[in-house]
Amino acid sequence: MVEKPTEIEQNTLIRKEKDTFKTGENFSAQRFLGLHKETEDRYTFRLWAPNAEKVWVVGDFNQWEQTDLMTFDSECGIWEITLETPQKDQLYKFRIQQQGGTIIDKIDPFSFKFEKRPNNAAVIYDFPEKKWRDGLWFARKKRSNYFRRPMNIYEVHSSSWRQRPDGTPYSFKELKDEMIPYVKKMGYTHIEFMPLMEHPLGRSWGYQLTGYFALSSYFGTPEEFQDFVEACHLSNIGVLIDWVPGHFSVNNDALAYYDGTPQFEYFDPDRAKNIRWGSLNFDLGKPEVQSFLISCVLFWIEEYHVDGIRVDAVSSMIYRDYDDGPWTPNHEGGNRNLEGYYFLQKLNAVIKGRHPEVLMIAEESSSETKVTGLIETGSLGFDFKWNMGWMNDVLRFYELDPIYRKDNFNLITFSFMYMHNENYILPLSHDEVVHGKKSLMHKMWGDRYKQFAQLRNLFTYMITHPGKKLLFMGSEWGQFLEWKFDEELEWVDLNDPLNQSMQFFTEQLNQFYKDERALWELDNTHETLEVIDADNSDETVLSFIRQGKRKKDFLIVILNMTPVERRNFTVGVPYPGTYTEVFNTEMKEFGGTWTAHNPECQTVPQEFKHYTDVIKTTVPALGAIILRPDSINTRRGR
Structure with missing residues (x-):
């Protein structure tokens, strides 16, 4: 039996948690900050809000009144209170008297569960301690070299893959029963989900987050997603998730100017404001923000057993002039965002130190910074980078009338010149089938028969070109309509013989890729x-x-x-x-x-x-x- 720590030992542990959070070295901050069950009837709430004047915890248990004032530790900027009144499944927020006197209710940044949007109160919830059954999957991963293994990723927006008749999305319990057999049959090796963390607006596709530690309640429960990942592993399918550490939602009741001052965002308003996406940029040089973000990644890896993280919008994190607004050079006179650069190196070093088998993938659109490879060589330390240049050139080529293709042949051959500059993933992603860009099928030249022929040609080129592969859902059968985030895929297409044949083609091509060692065995050489x-x-x-x-x-x-x-x-x-x-x-x-x-x-x-x-x-x-x-x-x- 494990002995309970003495009061002195407990205080020492708490002090260490606070100190390491403040120095940017607490990589499991969610185990200390946020809401924690102490005993059957006692909960402790902790919040980082260094410049708040007062903080109360309010919720169902105190009729949302300002009766439970938290105490403040000025050394680390953390507020704390222990209560006996809260009960499981009740809702709560933090009421902040911000610097300057404004009082506002804010979310718990470390909450594991929120009520369904558009509401956003945190839920009193004990995160499940699952008895995982995927040990064999992890044992195989540790023995394999993913650079020399096939990787063919099926990119998914979970709430628009399938929907119920009333338009609500399938939960992960339902997706487990339908998506996993489908992906396995189609021959994909991995599923990559667009962001699953809590976000207030579906139209953002999850790329403007509020609850970084919470699976969006819109998609189901944490237990359901854990079971989904486990079922994927038992079917030899890996699970990757998109993550957005560069910027976050401007919603006033979330992380934005949390304590009334630039807390999570940069102090400089030009650096804090992300004009292009209407969001706010994390201050990636602030130690507490580093603790917050790195803890988030490790949480999803360790508690949900995800196999990889695709980091969104890396270019916006490493260049000061990436956005559309005014910018100032760094102290060296250049455009590099040094805080973002060193944060990403630190992130990858920590993740690889603890979980070397986890894939770290960058969505990065420039060629000025080495993204993949060893940090010691000046790289950011990612395993793979999306090859955005290949994607843009190839799609431009396939959209051309064939009479012009001979004059633009370099669009499909140029990638051979730089294919080993990084470890690449070749993406035909969601970004290319939305906002008037047309579906992959619709981009193709000619009549319907020729469009299918060219789509088969394109997929064959992707599968046989060096690099790992990624295809967005619906493209596998040649969906003609653009992707709509709020509607399910056009599964009705599969009543058409040509769409059926296209789906069968993709299935056979994917299997061919897995079977042919020449297509992946020496991929990065x-x-x-x-x-x-x-x-x-x-x-x-x-x-x-x-x-x-x-x-x-x-x-x-x-x-x-x-x-x-x-x-x-x-x-x-x-x-x-x-x-x-x-x-x-x-x-x-x-x-x-x-x-x-x-x-x-x-x-x-x-x-x-x-x-x-x-x-x-x-x-x-x-x-x-x-x-x-x-x-x-x-x-x-x-």
């Missing part, structure tokens, strides 16, 4: 890709090799970007022998017209670029084919 021909702009056909560890383990990828079938097409190959077509985007079961694969190809001695042998085959219009060596002589060739 220079050996993984060899360009055969990236200069054939006249015919607008791209060809390259993806290489696995073993010499004979490679694939030849040929993509035709025009509506002209290329018959007797010549392509160089590294070794003489025979090659077999193993994937063709124009097969009838995928929605195309081909009923049989190309016949086996026998090499012919002929110079092609730096190759001494070639094969000849047919590449379908707006199609892609993949060939595998069947019987080759690796002692000759090249």
